Amino acid sequence: MEIPSGVYDVLTDARTVIAGDRVQIPFELDRPTYEQVNKMLKEIGGRWDGRKSVRAHVFPFPVEGYMRACLATREFPSRYEQGWYPTPTRVVDEMLAHAGIREGMSVLEPSAGTGSIVGPAVECGAVVDCVEIDERRVRALREQGAARRIVRADFLDLDPLDWPHGYRRVLMNPPFSQAVQHVEHALGFLADGGTLVAVMPESVMWHSDRATVEFRELISLAEGTFAPLPDDSFAPSGTNVRTVLLVVNSEPGGPLPTHGWHRRQPRQLDLFALT
Template structure:
């Protein structure tokens, strides 16, 4: 998002004191909303009691980049839509979280789902790209591990019983996130993801191949009510991870090999 000149002027004239940024004087409503949106995009949260925006790092460092570049990426542009609290338990019921299970939440946001996973006895690890949101999870001490990273760039480790996720939606990146997340699930495990409803009707190869992948895994895709994410239509996708089929062994294996060399051979099956 290109930042308006008047918004930049307000932020330049603000006073930074450690993690706090204090705006100078009373702003007109429209201007304040644009300033608040800009500061929120770099982790600033308004504290009405202290009358300032507070960041997980030094405020001056947090706003230095946007002042230099005149641009910022908002949550909406990233496709970030936090999971409404009332929806979390429905999602976790689908995931069938059991005490002691190891659970991964990639793109964890501020930990709305991860907190409830821990409440149910799950051992939860989180991945979150935004340092401010990751710090919000760490500060509540319910996650075993919190990794600040782009989930798509992390080395895969298939060690989780469950993956529960609400990935970014923009430009079909949710499909890429879910496909990668499936590689983190142990055989007999389960993935449950909130996704953009476009995957159900788009005809491009990425969406069509993903639908085929869900069918082959005997998974499901169900629409969510429209009110959960405002104008953004969403679905919940449930994908079981099945163990690989055992390789043929013994005499049967030899018969299959001979059949491949001589397809006309009779009596093998």
């Protein structure tokens, strides 16, 4: 969506402070301009905090690089597009606690948004590659500068066999509307002995369609767990959707279709061809 010119002028005004998780406009705006600015900042995930000590729009993610990317193109992504709900810090912390990242560990974030998981994972010592479908979010990821590799693509179109190695960790908060497909596909990028940690909508626990039932069976075989997150976990990102945290480890030779499993398939087929 295009940034209206009046809003652009306000956001690029030298007095406007865009830092950390907030945008602060310390000067008077006429009513129509204020409403336009407020609308845009809310649309991209900000929330007005009127407390005297704050008086700013506060975001559930670091907004500076992201806003710079938006201003560079005079465009902003609506958070209602492509299921973009940045993972709130508390949820990221919980994911990282389960991930047990050690220095130099390879991590994939396959639906990376603007990097709410990527940044903290890199701070823990991970080497992160990521995928994101939306060009503007890719730009924000580049601005963030944390990931080793950023691939702009539809993750579901990527073939794990084009990757020479699996990742020790996959950390993800995929678009909720296709969460099962994304997580299943991500298993193909996980190294044997690795761990996948994914935020998923709570509906994955009870949906009775065949794909979800089979997914639950697979996770159960692999002794993975779905732990409910607090109901308001995603409130900072503007949604009350209930979520769970999936944690699953891949054992070599176990039931998960990991990267190693994919690599073993052609050999098995060749052997089959010889009989």
